[in-house]
Amino acid sequence: MTSAVGAQPLTKAWFDDMAAAMQADPDRYRRLGMNDARVGFRVDGEDGSPEAAILLGFRDFECTSVEEVDAQRLDGPDCDYYLAADRRDWEDLIAHVVEKGRADPSHTLNTLVLADDRVHLRGATQLGMDTFYRLNASLQAFFEECAG
Amino acid sequence: MVSTFSQIREVPAFAALPTKAEFVEQLNADEYARRVRNGDFDLGWFNAAPDGTRWGQWGVRAQPSRRGLTLMDIDKASGLFPEAFAPPLAAPRGGGTEREPTTVNWGINERWEVWAENLVPLYEEACSRQWSATEDIEWSRMEELPPDMERALCQFNTFLTMAEYLATDVLASWIPKFNTYFHEIKLFLASQAMDEARHTEVFRKRIFANGGGLGQAINFGSQLAQQSSLADNILFGSWAFTSYGVHVVFEGAILSMFRFGEFLGKTDVDKQIFRMVMQDEARHVAYGTLHLKYMIEHAPDVERRLEELHYLASISEMFFTSFFFLHPTTLEACAILAGEGVDGMDKGLEVYKALYRKMREEYLMRIKQAGFDRTDRCMYPEELPI
Ligand SMILES: [Fe+2]
Numbered sequence: 001m002t003s004a005v006g007a008q009p010l011t012k013a014w015f016d017d018m019a020a021a022m023q024a025d026p027d028r029y030r031r032l033g034m035n036d037a038r039v040g041f042r043v044d045g046e047d048g049s050p051e052a053a054i055l056l057g058f059r060d061f062e063c064t065s066v067e068e069v070d071a072q073r074l075d076g077p078d079c080d081y082y083l084a085a086d087r088r089d090w091e092d093l094i095a096h097v098v099e100k101g102r103a104d105p106s107h108t109l110n111t112l113v114l115a116d117d118r119v120h121l122r123g124a125t126q127l128g129m130d131t132f133y134r135l136n137a138s139l140q141a142f143f144e145e146c147a148g
Numbered sequence: 149m150v151s152t153f154s155q156i157r158e159v160p161a162f163a164a165l166p167t168k169a170e171f172v173e174q175l176n177a178d179e180y181a182r183r184v185r186n187g188d189f190d191l192g193w194f195n196a197a198p199d200g201t202r203w204g205q206w207g208v209r210a211q212p213s214r215r216g217l218t219l220m221d222i223d224k225a226s227g228l229f230p231e232a233f234a235p236p237l238a239a240p241r242g243g244g245t246e247r248e249p250t251t252v253n254w255g256i257n258e259r260w261e262v263w264a265e266n267l268v269p270l271y272e273e274a275c276s277r278q279w280s281a282t283e284d285i286e287w288s289r290m291e292e293l294p295p296d297m298e299r300a301l302c303q304f305n306t307f308l309t310m311a312e313y314l315a316t317d318v319l320a321s322w323i324p325k326f327n328t329y330f331h332e333i334k335l336f337l338a339s340q341a342m343d344e345a346r347h348t349e350v351f352r353k354r355i356f357a358n359g360g361g362l363g364q365a366i367n368f369g370s371q372l373a374q375q376s377s378l379a380d381n382i383l384f385g386s387w388a389f390t391s392y393g394v395h396v397v398f399e400g401a402i403l404s405m406f407r408f409g410e411f412l413g414k415t416d417v418d419k420q421i422f423r424m425v426m427q428d429e430a431r432h433v434a435y436g437t438l439h440l441k442y443m444i445e446h447a448p449d450v451e452r453r454l455e456e457l458h459y460l461a462s463i464s465e466m467f468f469t470s471f472f473f474l475h476p477t478t479l480e481a482c483a484i485l486a487g488e489g490v491d492g493m494d495k496g497l498e499v500y501k502a503l504y505r506k507m508r509e510e511y512l513m514r515i516k517q518a519g520f521d522r523t524d525r526c527m528y529p530e531e532l533p534i
């Protein structure tokens with residue numbers, strides 16, 4: 001599959017491209033407001049075990065760090081919350097966003113996470129996970145950068 | 149100086165005022181006015197040493213962070229973090245006062261009564277993440293909904309419109325009770341009042357934007373409004389109770405309903421509305437949760453306070469279950485929306501029940517992590533009896 005930001009989806013390079021896209025549109029993210037959060041993305045294999053984990057650092061109006069990490073770190077104090085899904089479900093979601101240019105009403109992150117069947121919201125604390133709700137529009141906009 | 153206010157306060161209400169000419173004569177005779185006429189200025193404030201007596205500090209040069217100049221930046225530069233007890237004054241924290249400052253009998257003067265570790269950054273977040281119900285929702289993308297969906301959504305939004313009045317009315321009335329020394333709580337609640345105003349606005353706008361109209365107000369609103377107006381009301385009798393009842397119980401549940409609203413939204417407009425209100429609501433819940441934690445860690449006589457809080461929590465949870473989650477308008481509107489029509493209500497009801505379980509689970513987790521475990525005492529039933 002491909003994504004408009006170029007790199008192979010769900011790799012560090014792909015998230016780096018998304019961070020660069022975010023940086024290239026400062027007015028949009030400033031309008032959404034400050035966004036301080038440490039957000040993980042976990043990619044699981046077919047047997048449900050983690051295959052890859054990325055930890056993003058958002059600061060002010062930018063994504064300031066993209067790290068490949070051991071999946072266990074996402075359950076610790078370095079991460080406010082993370083989104084976990086099978087590789088195939090992530091790829092379907094990304095393909096959908098790329099095709100439509102944005103997530104349609106049945107594919108927004110909150111909708112998927114509330115259904116809790118394909119994409120799961122996880123984190124060490126409830127208040128950390130509540131950050132997903134508190135800064136949701138910024139994360140949704142960031143994720144939709146994959147559409148280019 | 150002519151102390152007009154004290155003169156007025158000493159006379160009975162509506163007693164005759166001086167004529168304007170008499171008042172000007174009094175001003176003319178004033179000692180300070182006479183000195184200024186002779187070029188003799190006071191300058192006490194100007195010449196005062198920056199020792200916190202008549203003048204606060206001098207030479208503070210706060211550096212803006214990348215976001216701009218935040219309250220965190222000026223606190224760091226000035227070192228003016230709040231102490232445990234506030235002086236009985238209407239003065240900004242760290243400033244000087246007149247020689248004989250007027251004392252003020254604020255209701256709330258201790259840090260543990262108001263503080264939360266996230267209070268200052270949350271206020272900055274609130275300011276930064278303000279949005280406009282008029283401009284930031286893409287109203288031009290509104291799409292027609294099937295009539296029963298539109299009717300259910302209008303009912304859901306009618307309830308929410310009403311819930312937003314309550315949050316503003318109850319919380320804003322506390323602002324004058326906090327000592328100005330803890331300006332952060334006043335600022336945060338003022339920002340929350342703005343958030344709630346915008347929520348009322350956006351739900352009302354949505355109701356009238358797509359061929360529907362206002363639905364039925366439910367007694368929940370009148371019950372709470374009545375309760376808050378009673379002098380001896382239990383729910384809002386102290387800030388600890390009010391913040392717990394509103395920020396943690398009420399807004400915790402409303403946050404779940406906003407998430408649900410986003411989930412149920414069939415159009416970009418409805419998605420956007422619920423996404424934006426959800427963000428604001430999570431901020432209110434975040435203050436309430438960490439205020440609860442701070443209170444538990446710092447309040448004197450905390451065991452007794454927690455017992456009282458358990459009592460209040462039980463009342464709030466019972467109230468919310470009976471008057472909100474089991475109310476026909478809430479339950480049925482949500483079931484229609486989740487089931488995509490009246491015909492799908494049975495399926496929709498299962499989704500509603502799952503949302504309720506999620507709300508309960510998140511609420512219990514939040515308060516437990518704040519140090520208030522209600523796992524065995526929570527009055528929210530594990531399952532709605534439907
Ligand atoms: Fe609200």
Ligand SMILES: [Fe+2]
Nearest residue numbers: 315399429432
């Ligand atoms: Fe609120």
